[in-house]
Amino acid sequence: MKHFIKCQMKLGRGLTFTLFADSCRAELKISVISPVTATLGSDALLECTFTVDKFTVDLKFLAIVWSFNGKDLLKFVHGLKVLEPRASINETGIQNGDASLLISNVTVHDEGMYECSVIYSPIKRKEYVTLNPQARPEIFIPQREAIIGKEAFLRCCVLGFYPVEIDIAWLRDGQILPGTSTSKPQQYANGTFRINSTVALLPADSDAHLNFSCRVQHASLLGPLQEDIQLLLEEEEKGVSVAALVVSMVVILVFIAVGLLLFRKYAKEKEKLTMSEIRGPRVWTLGEPVQLVCVGFHCPKGVEIKWTKLNNGLETTINPNPMTDCQDTEPLLAEEGHKTATFKVRESRGYVTINSAVIGTPTIGEDEGAVFKCRFFTKDSKKINEEKEFKDFKIQGEP
Structure with missing residues (x-):
């Protein structure tokens, strides 16, 4: 049994x-x-x-x-x-x-x-x-201009990464720059982090065509992530001597009427801001974040920035964000679609230099053949209404 x-x-x-x-x-x-x-x-x-x-x-x-x-x-x-x-x-x-x-x-x-x-x-x-x-980090460098012979501080904003452990380095033409300082990581409500890395340098004429790079290494990356920029160098404004100042005052007193007219003309010219071309890679890779940057110089108060995308005859506005500093910026999650970030870099004589960027992950259906536009304007369009385009880029499959 x-x-x-x-x-x-x-x-x-x-x-x-x-x-x-x-x-x-x-x-x-x-x-x-x-x-x-x-x-x-x-x-x-x-x-x-x-x-x-x-x-x-x-x-x-x-x-x-x-x-x-x-x-x-x-x-x-x-x-x-x-x-x-x-x-x-x-x-x-x-x-x-x-x-x-x-x-x-x-x-x-x-x-x-x-x-x-x-x-x-x-x-x-x-x-x-x-x-x-x-979570994969995003890199943004808000300031790209400097004055020759005057100490400049370049800041690299690294946004939306997890876990918190991260390595950031600044490079000049591939060589690591000393004197880098890194802020304490700040955590967003969704648990991801942001951090800033700053490097001080004394720009020279020889830096005009060199690449300055912010390189990030993180557990979420298969290899280092790097953002390259070239400095927009300006000559340092020269001081006015006492003798020249006296002569100028005499001339102004004699020709005060002419001086006022010239001043008004100069002021109007200053209000006509200049824009850089939109900078960005000409070959985009599916699944890899892409950043387009446009800089506006001599921007008066009240200027606004608008990014649009023209595709198949339809022009749409890209998700706008208010002008801010990268320390207060929410992470630009590329997987949620294209987003913008706009930073006031420097203020001088009532005018500001503004960096504006679009970050997004390309897709064939949405981005292939598209034209991206960056427009600086005021509510009174007769005062300022300048626009640049970025097009003729290619999208390739994942490497």
């Missing part, structure tokens, strides 16, 4: 498996893949598979429990019970030994170690999977 063994396994909260069969001698094995890396906002699959030697899995004797920080996320015990809305499991794969957990819309709070417990009564096994959320 065949003897059956009574096997019982307590699963907690009053749940008990009772099995009368020689499956009590089944061998249960679990395997996992750890750690798992996931981009913030994406879905993460925590793989956990199991095998029952010499037996076909009978769901009546099977239980699966996923837990995190001492809290159960979901259970499969005579049916599936989900305790965390963002957690799910493929029920059709369970009988084939797949107990993997899917977490949707990963946040920084999902970081840590997860426990996968599988019970095939009366045997219990568990393994652990570590989830590491990551």
Whole structure:
């Protein structure tokens, strides 16, 4: 006569498996893949598979429990019970030994170690999977102009990265610049960080055609991320000697009427700001953030900046952000579409120099053949209404 063994396994909260069969001698094995890396906002699959030697899995004797920080996320015990809305499991794969957990819309709070417990009564096994959320940094350099012979401070704004550990370096023509200072990381509400790195230098004529680079290394990157700029150099304004000042005063007193007319003409010319061409790469890569930059010089108060994109005959305004300093700027999440950032760099004699940029991740359907426009204007369009275009770029597949 065949003897059956009574096997019982307590699963907690009053749940008990009772099995009368020689499956009590089944061998249960679990395997996992750890750690798992996931981009913030994406879905993460925590793989956990199991095998029952010499037996076909009978769901009546099977239980699966996923837990995190001492809290159960979901259970499969005579049916599936989900305790965390963002957690799910493929029920059709369970009988084939797949107990993997899917977490949707990963946040920084999902970081840590997860426990996968599988019970095939009366045997219990568990393994652990570590989830590491990551967010790729964005780089923006707001100031690109300097005066020859006068100390300048270049700032690199690194935005929206996670985890907090990051390495930032400034380079001149590929050589690391000394004297770099880095601010304390600041955290956004979504858990990502921002940080500023500043370098002091004394620009010379020889710097006019050199690349100054902010290079970032971070866990989310396969290799260093680097933003290159060339300085827009100006001659230092010369002081006026006492003798020249006296002569000038005499001339003004004699020709006061002419002087007033010239002054008014000069003032009007100053209000006609000058814009740089829109700078940016001519080859864009799918999935890689792209930055376009336009600079306005001698901007009067009240000037506004507008970026638009013309594609297939339709011109749309790119998400605007108020003029600010990069220390207060929210991260430009390229995966949410093109966004703008505008910074007041320097103020002199009532006029300001303004850097404005668009950051976005290119797509074939939205960006191929498009024309990007940057416009500086005032509400009185007769006063200022200047515009530059950026076009004829190529989009290539992922490298």
